[in-house]
Amino acid sequence: MSAERILPPHRSVRVFRAEPLPYETFERILAEAQRAPTDATAQMYSFIRISSPDLRSRIAAISGDQTHVAEATEFLVVCADVRRLERVLESRGHRPGAYPAVGLHFAIVDATLAAQRLIDAAEALGLGTVCIGGILNGLEELVDSLALPRGVLPLFGVCLGWPGEEPVERPRLALSAVLHQDAYREQEPGEIDADVTRMAAITRSRDWVSILARYFASGGTMEQRESGLRRVLERQGFAW
């Protein structure tokens, strides 16, 4: 990867210095997040800033004992949110439509666009970040703890703070794996082999496929999260 970089490098930072993040800086970062594109002007997301140490500890535990969730200077739960826009409609006498799948689709997209712009803004200021997908291990408890109404779904967490470590950049797939032209192109077996080699450095064991298998193979973490997510989708109004 010799091409000149455009943005500050992204590496997941899991160790943070005790140095405070001024609230004005935090607000500037959030203002950048808000400037992300949004479908149909609706801004279908909410950020829940977790300041309570007890809540932080619970979420750290839920997420698989990720101590950086408790220790980061700031921790946000990024949520898809169609509730707020429905209240705007109701306040003007409109009846919201019934579109659980489309609502889920666009609200996840909107929330994630805002979250990535938040991450890019934070990193531009020298802050470190890491996304926490592990909140899905205890999604129902999280919905209860954060008093999330129907129409709001937690997606992932984001830790923010001044980096207390300098992680190396992790590898990524070959561009040819993720970029297609005019139609989907399946990888040839040799390309898969090359990607497996290329990705080895992403884990200390140098066995990328074992990491993937732990999450995505039959019996893995993703399957274990499935029933909890389905229950929460039903409860929050995103099931059909």
Place this chain on the structure above:
Amino acid sequence: MSAERILPPHRSVRVFRAEPLPYETFERILAEAQRAPTDATAQMYSFIRISSPDLRSRIAAISGDQTHVAEATEFLVVCADVRRLERVLESRGHRPGAYPAVGLHFAIVDATLAAQRLIDAAEALGLGTVCIGGILNGLEELVDSLALPRGVLPLFGVCLGWPGEEPVERPRLALSAVLHQDAYREQEPGEIDADVTRMAAITRSRDWVSILARYFASGGTMEQRESGLRRVLERQGFAW
């Protein structure tokens, strides 16, 4: 919003100059997109670059006659993709798990993180962008046209090119609407009124709620997209 900005301003650009985008620059932007955070190292996304003028015209038509889809220098269809990682697992003798809801969740997040980093990188170089949610109007045709296998779902499009217009920045909700602390806080009626006033400038009619209603009220665009999206979710393996 007097606070000092961190990133170049985002405005949706729908008019592009004929000036070419060198392929090396396009690749640098894609390399930045690839550096976005990714859940469990899996990179669950694909970008389909649409270079065929016929395909561009069809997608422009599907999306509600959005001529910028045909005219932009580059146009990408951003897809959630669990197919590629399942082939990696299978290549090493692992059986992929069954997690349609969790797969949909994380693949939309992964794809959108990468897409927003792509947008931030493009804008840092002075390019203009606009996201196209309207591809959902003809999702089944798109899945056919792009030969998307099971496990791959189109999310939205992104137009890229050198700006041929200088749109003003559009308003956003008050920060207090999207930022909560430790629990979800519903807006008071007065806050909704203030947001409706604040958002007026997002549309020429100065009637934001009518725009929202056109999409999100009963009988609106989102409801019309629902059955098509459900069929595609079923067909692509993301239904449960």
